[in-house]
Amino acid sequence: MKKNLKQIVHILFPEASKKGEQIQLTEKWFFQHTYQRKLKNINFKYYAEPDEKNFYKAVNDSSKKKLHDVFFIILDTDQKESRDNLEIVEKEISKYSKKYKDRAEIILSNRSFEVWLCMFKGAYTAPFSSQQQLEADVSSDYQKKEAWYKSNGQKWYSDTELAIKNSKISRRSSFKAASKSNEYSNDMLEYIPLDFTSYNIKWLVRDVVTYTYFDILIEKLYALNMYGSLLIEIDVLLKMDGVPNNTQVSIINLKEKILRGEKYIRDEALLKNLSDILDLDNKISKQVEIILVMIISN
Known part of the structure; x- marks a missing residue:
């Protein structure tokens, strides 16, 4: 069996500047010092705004x-x-x-990344007053x-599960307060929209306050760290x-579950489906065995 296969996670920071080759941004420092060394089965690749063409190329190549x-x-x-900059913000989200x-999934925070850091202390639902106050709340x-x-970084890593829980509570509270204006709010509670329509963008920017999707991103990273090698073996099978x-169909469904960040992916019907072809003496059955x-080992 192949070993030490790593999941590659590409992250674009459109707001980031660079000093030489170093990206200067709080979000990048957060990943670097909280998860980069802890999630050993993931390789992180970071991109600042000047690197977007490389990010775009990597997306298309993939x-x-x-x-x-x-x-x-x-x-x-x-x-x-x-x-007075809401229209500019909405156009930026729509562009990406x-x-x-x-x-590529957009991980949106309203008003800024620091909302996520506040979740390490409690379910943060304070209405926006100023960025200065938000940073003081961190x-x-x-x-x-x-x-x-x-x-x-070490403390954040240890408290990650608590921050995820608090973030979900906060988002539910904020969405509920604004839900009357958007019939899709329940769907967007648990899943990041694959298509940010102008309607949803306006709602997320103008009507909902104090939320972040960072919890979903971190859950996905944990799942990819656990099952990244499995994804690689799945891709080998699908190319046969x-x-x-x-x-x-079963294996594609499994892959989609992993990429959604689901932690418990074992499915008896899937196991039986795969087990049924183990008796075949060919490369497919050997790959299925892997x-x-x-x-099962997970």
Whole structure:
């Protein structure tokens, strides 16, 4: 069986600047010092705004080759206190949504990434007043410096499950307060929209306050870290000629579950479906055996 196969996660930070080859952004420091060394089965690739052409190329190369790479775009609404930049914000979200469609997920936070950091303390639902106040709510000693993120990384890693729980509570509360204006709000509670329509963008920017989708992103990273090697073996099987249609359907469904970040992927019907072709003495059955061992061992 192949070993040490790593899931590749590409993250674009459209707001990030660069100093030489170093990306200068709090979100990047957060990933680097909280999860990068802990999630050992993931390779992170980061892109700043000047690197977007490379991100776009990687997305297209992955689509053409049907690789298992996954792609995320980190965006904040960054509303001004006067709220006179909302149309600009909406156009920015729409631009990335149309350009990447379902090939890269947009991780949106309203008002900014610091909302996610507040979730490590509790279910943060404070209405927006100012970015300065939001940063004070993160911590009295909060600093937008890499050293500060490095010093807090281990604690954040340890408290990740709590932050995920708090983020979901916060988003449910904020969405419920604005739900009357959007019939799709329940769907968007648990799943990031694959297509940010102008209607949904306006609702998420103008009507809903204090939420983030970072919890969903982190759940996906944990699932990819656990099952990344399995994704690679699945792709090998799907490229083989002669795989029965029902097996293809089952394995594609499994792959989609993993990419959605679902933690418990074992399915008795799937196991039986795969087990039924183990008696065949060919490359397909040998590849299925690899996949079954990986599923059962998890």
